[in-house]
Each structure stands twice: as C-alpha cells, then as structure tokens.
Amino acid sequence: MNRAGTGSAPAVEVRDLHVTLGGTPILTGVDLTVAAGEWVTVIGPNGAGKSTLLRAVGGLLPAGPAVTLCGTPLRAMRPRARARVVATVAQSPVVPAGMSVLDYVLLGRTPYIPPLGRESAADLAVVHEVLDRLDLAAFHGRELATLSGGERQRVFLARALAQGATLLLLDEPTSALDIGHQQEVLELVDQLRRAHGLTVLATMHDLSIAGEYADRLVLLADGRVVAEGPPAEVLTEELLATHYRARVRVLPGEHGPLVVPVRPH
Amino acid sequence: MTVRSTAARPVRPPAAAIPGGTPRPAGLRKRWLAAGVLAVLVALVAGVSLGPVSLPPGSVAVELLNLLPGVHLDSGLTAGETAIVTQLRLPRVVLGLLVGGLLALAGGAYQGVFRNPLADPYLLGVAAGAGLAVTVVIALGGVTDPLAGLPLTVPMAAFLGALGAVTMTYLLGAAGGRGRSPATLILAGVAVSAFFSAGQTYLLQRHSDSIQQVYSWLLGRLATAGWHDVLLVLPYFVLTAVVVLLHRRELDVLSVGDDEATGLGLHPQRSRYLLIAAASLGTAAAVSASGLIGFVGIIVPHTVRLLAGSSYRVILPLSMLFGGAFLALTDVVARTAAAPAEIPIGVVTALLGGPFFVLVLRTARRVLS
Numbered sequence: 001m002n003r004a005g006t007g008s009a010p011a012v013e014v015r016d017l018h019v020t021l022g023g024t025p026i027l028t029g030v031d032l033t034v035a036a037g038e039w040v041t042v043i044g045p046n047g048a049g050k051s052t053l054l055r056a057v058g059g060l061l062p063a064g065p066a067v068t069l070c071g072t073p074l075r076a077m078r079p080r081a082r083a084r085v086v087a088t089v090a091q092s093p094v095v096p097a098g099m100s101v102l103d104y105v106l107l108g109r110t111p112y113i114p115p116l117g118r119e120s121a122a123d124l125a126v127v128h129e130v131l132d133r134l135d136l137a138a139f140h141g142r143e144l145a146t147l148s149g150g151e152r153q154r155v156f157l158a159r160a161l162a163q164g165a166t167l168l169l170l171d172e173p174t175s176a177l178d179i180g181h182q183q184e185v186l187e188l189v190d191q192l193r194r195a196h197g198l199t200v201l202a203t204m205h206d207l208s209i210a211g212e213y214a215d216r217l218v219l220l221a222d223g224r225v226v227a228e229g230p231p232a233e234v235l236t237e238e239l240l241a242t243h244y245r246a247r248v249r250v251l252p253g254e255h256g257p258l259v260v261p262v263r264p265h
Numbered sequence: 266m267t268v269r270s271t272a273a274r275p276v277r278p279p280a281a282a283i284p285g286g287t288p289r290p291a292g293l294r295k296r297w298l299a300a301g302v303l304a305v306l307v308a309l310v311a312g313v314s315l316g317p318v319s320l321p322p323g324s325v326a327v328e329l330l331n332l333l334p335g336v337h338l339d340s341g342l343t344a345g346e347t348a349i350v351t352q353l354r355l356p357r358v359v360l361g362l363l364v365g366g367l368l369a370l371a372g373g374a375y376q377g378v379f380r381n382p383l384a385d386p387y388l389l390g391v392a393a394g395a396g397l398a399v400t401v402v403i404a405l406g407g408v409t410d411p412l413a414g415l416p417l418t419v420p421m422a423a424f425l426g427a428l429g430a431v432t433m434t435y436l437l438g439a440a441g442g443r444g445r446s447p448a449t450l451i452l453a454g455v456a457v458s459a460f461f462s463a464g465q466t467y468l469l470q471r472h473s474d475s476i477q478q479v480y481s482w483l484l485g486r487l488a489t490a491g492w493h494d495v496l497l498v499l500p501y502f503v504l505t506a507v508v509v510l511l512h513r514r515e516l517d518v519l520s521v522g523d524d525e526a527t528g529l530g531l532h533p534q535r536s537r538y539l540l541i542a543a544a545s546l547g548t549a550a551a552v553s554a555s556g557l558i559g560f561v562g563i564i565v566p567h568t569v570r571l572l573a574g575s576s577y578r579v580i581l582p583l584s585m586l587f588g589g590a591f592l593a594l595t596d597v598v599a600r601t602a603a604a605p606a607e608i609p610i611g612v613v614t615a616l617l618g619g620p621f622f623v624l625v626l627r628t629a630r631r632v633l634s
Binding site for chain 1: 576
C-alpha cells in the first residue's frame with residue numbers, strides 16, 4: 001500500500017504532450033511535472049483539456065512517449081503494472097446495478113488478481129483495511145446505488161486506494177457534492193496523501209477550493225499550460241480574466257487566495 | 266441524494282445483507298450451486314422417464330447410474346425399456362441440457378459484454394444470422410440433414426452467420442457514437458434480425474422444395490436427436506463454457522465501463538472480442554443442433570440475476586445449469602402436452618417462459634423492496 005516513488009524520479013513527468021481526438025487537437029504541447037508526494041490541481045475553462053490530460057496520464061489515451069510515471073515511460077508499462085502505479089477516480093464513475101460496496105472496492109484489486117483467477121485473502125484484507133480507514137466498514141454489504149452522494153464518493157476513493165497505487169488521479173472529485181461533503185472528501189484525500197505519501201493530480205472547477213488544497217496549480221487553456229505555480233501566483237484577477245473571461249475578485253484567505261465572482265457591470 | 270434522505274428511510278442494517286455477519290465478496294454460494302445441479306438431475310430423470318411410454322423414475326435413475334463406469338445395479342427395466350432410456354430419450358435430454366445451457370450462457374455473456382440487460386442471442390440478431398446461414402447451406406448446398414453427412418458444414422456456417430450478425434449489430438449500434446444508449450444496440454439487433462430473416466424468407470420462397478427440411482429444423486430438432494448430435498454439440502459446449510466461465514470475474518470488472526476497466530489493468534476490447542466469439546460459437550452450435558429456440562437466453566440469466574445475485578460469477582455458472590434444466594423440462598412438456606403430436610419446443614419456451622418471467626419479476630420486486 002505504502003510504496004514511495006522510485007527514488008527521486010517525479011511521480012508524473014509530461015513532456016510536450018499532444019493529443020488529437022476525432023481530428024480536433026485537444027492538447028498541444030503540454031509540459032507538467034508532479035513531484036512524489038505533491039498535490040497538483042489542473043484548472044482551466046471548460047474544454048481546456050483538463051480531463052484529457054488526466055486520461056493521458058492515467059494511460060486511458062495513447063500518449064506516445066510523452067508521459068513518464070515514477071521514472072518509467074507509460075508506454076513501457078503493461079496495463080496491470082500501470083494499474084498498480086496509478087489509480088483514477090473518474091468524474092462520474094459508473095455505478096453497476098446490484099453491486100455491493102465490498103465487491104466494488106474489491107474491483108480495485110483487479111491488477112493483483114490473476115487474470116482468470118479469484119481474489120486472495122490478502123486482497124480481502126487490503127479491502128477491509130481501506131473500508132475501515134474510510135469509515136465504510138458498516139456499508140460493506142450495502143448496494144452502491146443506495147448510498148448518498150458523499151458516501152458514494154468515499155467508496156469511489158476506496159476503490160482507487162485498494163489499487164495500492166502511489167499516484168491518485170481525481171477528475172472533478174467533488175463536482176457532485178454539496179460544500180460540506182466537498183470539504184469532507186478533500187480533507188480525507190489530503191490526510192491519506194500525508195499518511196501514505198500519495199501523489200495527487202486533480203482537476204477542479206472551484207478555484208478557491210482548488211487553491212486551498214493544492215501545493216501547485218496548473219492553468220490549462222486551449223490545450224496548453226498558460227500558468228503554473230503556487231496558488232497565489234496562478235489565481236490572479238488578470239490571469240482569470242484573460243483565460244476564463246470572468247470578472248473576479250481575489251481575496252487573501254487562510255489557506256490560499258479566495259476567488260469570488262463579481263457580476264460584470 | 267443526500268445523507269439525510271438515506272438516514273430518514275428505514276434502512277436494513279448493513280450486516281443483514283450478509284447472513285452470518287462475515288463480509289464475503291459476491292460469488293457462487295454452495296447452496297445455489299447445489300440447487301443448479303439438482304435442477305439438472307431432476308430434468309434428466311424427468312426427461313427420461315416421461316413420454317409415450319412412462320417409466321418409473323426410480324428405475325430410470327438406477328438405469329442412469331448404471332451408465333457410470335463400475336456401477337452395475339438392477340433397475341428392473343426390460344431390455345426394450347433400457348433401449349428407450351439409453352438410445353432414444355437420454356440423447357434427447359442431454360442435447361436439451363447442452364442447448365439450453367449454451368443459450369442461457371451465451372445470453373448472460375452478451376448481457377455482460379454489451380453491459381445491456383436486454384441483450385440475448387435473439388435480440389442481437391445472432392440467431393437470425395446463424396439461421397440464414399444454415400438455410401443457405403440447406404437450400405443452396407443441397408444438404409438434406411443438417412447434422413448428417415457433413416458434420417462441420419452446418420455448425421461452421423451457423424458460426425459464421427452468427428459472428429457476421431453480431432458484428433453488424435455492434436457496428437450499427439456503435440454508429441450512434443458516444444451518446445448511444447442501451448436501446449441503440451437492441452434497435453440495431455432488431456434491424457439486423459429483420460434483415461437476415463427477410464433473406465431467409467426469400468431463399469425459402471425461391472427454394473420451396475427445401476421448405477420442409479428447413480422448417481423442421483427451425484422448429485426444433487430435439488425430436489430426432491441421437492448420440493451423434495450430442496457428440497457434435499459437445500465440443501462447442503465445452504469450448505464456450507470454458508472461455509465464458511473463465512472470464513466471469515472480468516465481466517464484473519467490465520460492468521464499470523471500458524475506461525475504468527482499462528484503469529484497473531484490463532484489456533476491455535480483447536476480453537470483449539473473445540467473449541463475443543465464444544458466445545456466438547455457442548449460439549451457433551445450439552442453433553445448428555436444435556433450430557431457433559427463443560427466450561432461454563434472456564429469461565434464464567435474468568431469473569438467476571433476480572434470485573441469486575447480480576455478479577457474473579453467479580449468473581454465468583447458474584445460467585448454464587438452470588438453462589439446461591429449463592430447456593430439458595420444456596422439452597418434456599413439448600412432447601407430452603399434446604401427445605402423440607409434438608409442440609415445437611420454441612413455442613413452449615415462449616409460452617411457459619413469458620408468464621414465468623413475469624412471475625419472477627413480480628416476486629423478486631416484492632422480496633427486494
């Protein structure tokens with residue numbers, strides 16, 4: 001569970017990534033480095049390519065030689081090996097009908113279960129440990145579909161943790177949650193990151209929340225990185241006005257700048 | 266949904282879902298496996314005992330035990346009755362078990378592969394494709410008995426027809442692009458089915474001399490089944506069962522969609538093609554052996570899903586067992602209800618299966634809610 005990145009190699013290294021989907025260029029020369037143990041959040045307007053970038057890093061898109069994870073080129077990893085290094089929580093994960101929480105979290109052990117075999121006692125032990133840690137032990141027999149949004153998000157996270165990966169990719173992890181559950185889930189992610197040396201690469205729409213939790217922000221616009229650095233350097237009224245076409249005030253906050261939308265005249 | 270709304274509803278205590286309290290992952294429970302095996306044995310004894318000459322089930326069971334190596338018991342049956350058991354009825358019942366098992370297994374596999382609860386060999390056009398191919402072989406190739414003479418021609422033609430049809434359905438269904446719904450696939454299957462059935466009707470009209478043969482095959486061939494037919498279907502049955510059952514856990518992983526399955530280290534496309542090929546091979550073997558028998562592929566997996574659980578680790582093996590038992594017992598009805606005439610077995614599966622499924626749907630909903 002608690003494997004650190006290979007030596008000092010960054011957890012994620014993206015060099016000049018180009019992705020074209022259906023003839024439309026989505027990413028045009030993206031560079032990105034995420035150090036082991038770091039939390040980097042990608043922000044940017046709709047259609048900037050945030051999700052595509054995450055998919056490419058997670059191995060869901062052919063990314064060519066551009067992506068390296070923990071010192072190993074993504075291209076050289078077999079799917080099972082990749083799934084032990086990087087775990088993704090999709091923006092709106094599929095909720096299989098009739099599946100229990102236990103079975104769903106157990107899916108996270110797929111990269112450790114022989115292709116045609118069954119789960120071992122060790123796999124079950126990992127799953128129970130993760131369920132305990134996320135306060136889900138009481139839910140193990142419940143059907144996933146009967147859980148509330150906040151509980152469900154914890155279960156999605158639990159599946160990703162059961163993968164035992166050091167790199168966690170979170171695509172809009174809180175977009176379906178109310179503000180209380182947003183905080184609950186992100187605090188949980190941060191605790192897990194600190195306790196287990198996880199690296200987090202996320203995408204988010206709420207800029208204040210993005211800035212409060214991330215070590216660094218990457219602002220993506222039109223398929224390229226237009227700004228990157230600590231939240232205070234990226235969340236500026238000028239940058240947000242240019243790339244989001246938004247009129248905002250940036251106020252100093254306890255854990256990072258707070259972005260407040262202001263109605264245009 | 267919020268936490269509050271969940272808390273306000275009277276929710277069953279979580280541990281109630283797992284009797285005994287120890288959390289166990291989904292899997293085939295021993296009592297369900299035992300029930301499935303029992304159903305097959307009951308179908309076997311009932312299928313062999315009942316008919317124009319009714320034989321005492323106890324004696325039949327003993328006679329069946331005698332077929333096992335090293336068992337020699339006195340069943341009290343005459344030589345003639347023994348011949349009825351081993352040469353006439355047993356191959357027919359065994360073929361029913363194999364065909365029913367294949368159709369239900371293929372249906373379950375299609376439902377998992379396409380992530381579509383409506384998928385089955387008929388709705389996907391697979392059976393119609395196999396049917397057209399076999400009609401071509403009989404009408405144009407002059408093959409008089411589908412299973413005699415050229416044993417590989419008919420099953421191979423059926424397999425190619427089945428694979429061609431499922432490919433067309435998949436491509437047509439996928440033409441809707443990313444926004445396609447489960448209904449798109451079924452609509453595509455209906456279109457492909459109609460297309461192949463039209464081709465078949467046209468061929469039959471042009472070659473009216475072979476209508477008799479084609480129809481007697483279409484309406485079910487269990488009636489004339491001999492050991493020869495059983496031996497012909499057996500290798501396809503084994504191959505399909507092995508491939509599909511080995512992938513039962515992968516089908517559970519595929520239920521979260523291709524993207525997430527890829528993220529979990531799977532090759533979704535590779536598993537999908539392999540499973541489609543295996544299920545189509547099974548359907549083709551079933552169709553070439555016994556004609557077009559509808560309903561088994563959709564009803565049996567759904568009944569299992571409603572009663573025993575929604576994991577493919579449960580659905581697939583139980584569908585195989587209960588599908589076989591269902592068809593073998595249906596065949597008993599087909600040949601006794603209007604004796605001495607036989608009702609086509611496809612008619613009986615639909616007549617019995619429809620109301621039965623409605624019953625299961627209603628009961629299961631009551632039990633679940």
